[in-house]
Amino acid sequence: MGRRLSRHRRVRRRGAVLIHMRGFAMYVLRVVGVKKYFRSDMSLARREVLHGLSLHAQAGEVLGFLGPNGAGKTTTIKVILGLIRADSGSVTLFDRPVGDERSMARVGYLPETPYFYPHLSLGEFLGFCGALSGMGGAQLRERIDAVVETVDLSAHRDKRLKTFSKGMLQRAGLAQAILHDPDLLILDEPFSGLDPIGRKMVRDVLVDLKKRGKTIFLSSHILPDMESLCDRVCIIREGVIVKCIGLDDLRKLGEGRVEVTARRWRPDMLGGIRGYVESKRETGEEVFLVVREQRFVRPVIEHLYDNGAEVLEVANEHCSLEDLFIQEISRPGARTKEEKKEETHVFTGF
């Protein structure tokens, strides 16, 4: 699949490039087979942190990036941004290798727990970031005003960053990430440190960006927000992507099954409906049943009422992101023991 397209099919707008190749949207971000070893300080042993990680983000989509702590999320992001060099594999942004200045001009990044420059005021800080991105003059000033307004920090524009609370720093971080109107936003824990109002603000900003066709790469632990914002989610575990799934497909996973919640349950009631029920969970007198198929719901409910139980709730089951996450994480080791032993070897020579 050649990606070099004849010139006349490219439409170039200021800062935004839309390339359509045979009807397929371009991959804004492409990570292929990336491996990364870290050498620990004291010993010569190498530790493989990323084992052939591959993912991609299409133009205009919101891609979620999930994983347990230590799985390699931040390392992956740093490889994508060129802060760390991959030992093998490739990373391309807007079809150019990582580090290319033209690509980097279209990327906005919000690192985890930003601290930045304590002695600068917010206005000065954003002015600096804007200047680095090639903005200037009245246009930069207007843009700063707009962005500061968006993240609700207008009242603090002239205050020094060292007086900012954690939540305010987070907003300032988001402000600098969107300042130059990037086409690709890479956000590492953007909701961290924010109160519910702040989180809503971030959500609103991201929804707005999505509407305008921006691509967002979002790494977070706040699953409900991810679920509502993302189009697709990739789960990383022990340095590999173990699952990449669209949120629509995720919702479809649980289709067909029905959840029934009932009160005044007795264990002996199970006998009559065992064949219809896939799983149950009891807490004292209450029970939570998962009925296999839609058509079994009626007999199950009748059976419960007949035996003196009371049905509280009937709902179509859908698989939540949390369910998927826990499922993927708690599966036995993504890689076999042999594979693990292989990558922790001592570097014996040149």
Add this chain to the structure above:
Amino acid sequence: MKRKLVEIVVAAAALVMLFEASRGVEGLSQRKGRLEVLYLPSGRFIEQAALGYHDLAADLLWFKMVQYYGGYRMGENDLALFKHLVDVITDLDPQFTFAYVFGALIIAEDCGRFEQGIAVLEKGVRNNPTDWQLPFELGFLDYVYARDYERAVAHFARASKLPGAGPQAARFAAYAAGKAGHVETSIAMWKELARTSDNRYIRELAGRYIERLRGGNFPGTVKK
């Protein structure tokens, strides 16, 4: 409330203890201070250690030297290390004219070592051939201490021809050449020196010398 009181009392006691301790070691530190000058290493070494700040180092040692001399005047030392200090200072800053002048004078007068004083001034002349004060001082010492009038005249004359020479140089050349009874001339020279110097030690020295000359007593002068 009670605890606060206890804290204050203990704090006061601690301070008192501190003062007493410092007072107790004061004698030791004074003794060490006197020995410091003894252990002054050579100019060469200090030059290395001064890391490019030679002139400043020379100034710091100058302060020390002045204090050392002051101590001598109060009977605390015998100027045994004075010449060494002068040597080190002039090694560090060869253009420190006044160090040669003051040093030579004290070495000749208070240390009673005329030849060493002359040597110091000659080192100064070598390092500062166009500075009039040094041959002038040489002439002064030759006249007053060695009573070597010819040499004195030669030095004064040379000094008077160097750039920026004060009028005293020519005047003193005249005095020395005139040989009009060396006592009167000497008193006249000392008076001039006292008048033109802003160094109080030199003024005091001149005053004492004039007294002695008037009294007809010339201890320590080198007879020809």
Add this chain to the structure above:
Amino acid sequence: MHTIVAVALNTFRESVREKILAIALLFGVILMGSSVFLSPLAVGAKQKIVMDVALAAISIIGVLVAVLLGGTLVHKEVDRKAIYLVLTRPVGRPAYLVGKLAGVVAAVVLVFAVMTGVMVAAIALGAGGLRPAVFASVYLSLLETTVLCSIVMLFSTFTTPVLTTFFTLCLFAAGSLSGDLKVFASKFGGAGMKIVTELFYYLLPNLKVFNLRHEAVHGLPFRAADVLLATLYAAVYSAVMIYFACLIFKRREFR
């Protein structure tokens, strides 16, 4: 180019607002002021002492500022993840380093300007002696500080602030020592040793060429050509330091 200016301006702002700069400046001013007060003790060497202290203070404060400011510059930015914001924008790593150095040197120039003002006042109070050589000496001290800043920058790209300070001060001491070091080395060891020590000697920054204090204090003549040569040397030395800093920094990873 404008990114270099942006980084430089930002670095200048950050540096100037650091308390350490104010403290160093205060220290310098107090030092110079005290020399005027203590000069009566000088017993005849008043003018010399005031000028010696003033010129030495400017030089020493320059060294201190270079080492203290520069040493923490890159390290602090990495610590605070501020550097991620810079390096993920279309700014080349060399441009970043050059901008940082320019910013620090700008802050140093400011410090020197203030201290020179105080010096002029101090010398005026201390019975005069202001000459072109005095200003030439200050200019050369500025060059010396610039060279030190570039050395600090080199070390700060790969080691901690403490070690950066330590190594830079060692190089400052080594660079200030007279050529006796070279003579000493040549007297001992065979021909091979001699070559090695000569190589090492020429790698060290020769800081004596930036020392015009003696001439300034004693009104001795100096050659404009020497000042020009020192300027060229400073430019070359700093450029080479920055080049190696860029080489190292390019390879650096930010875990």
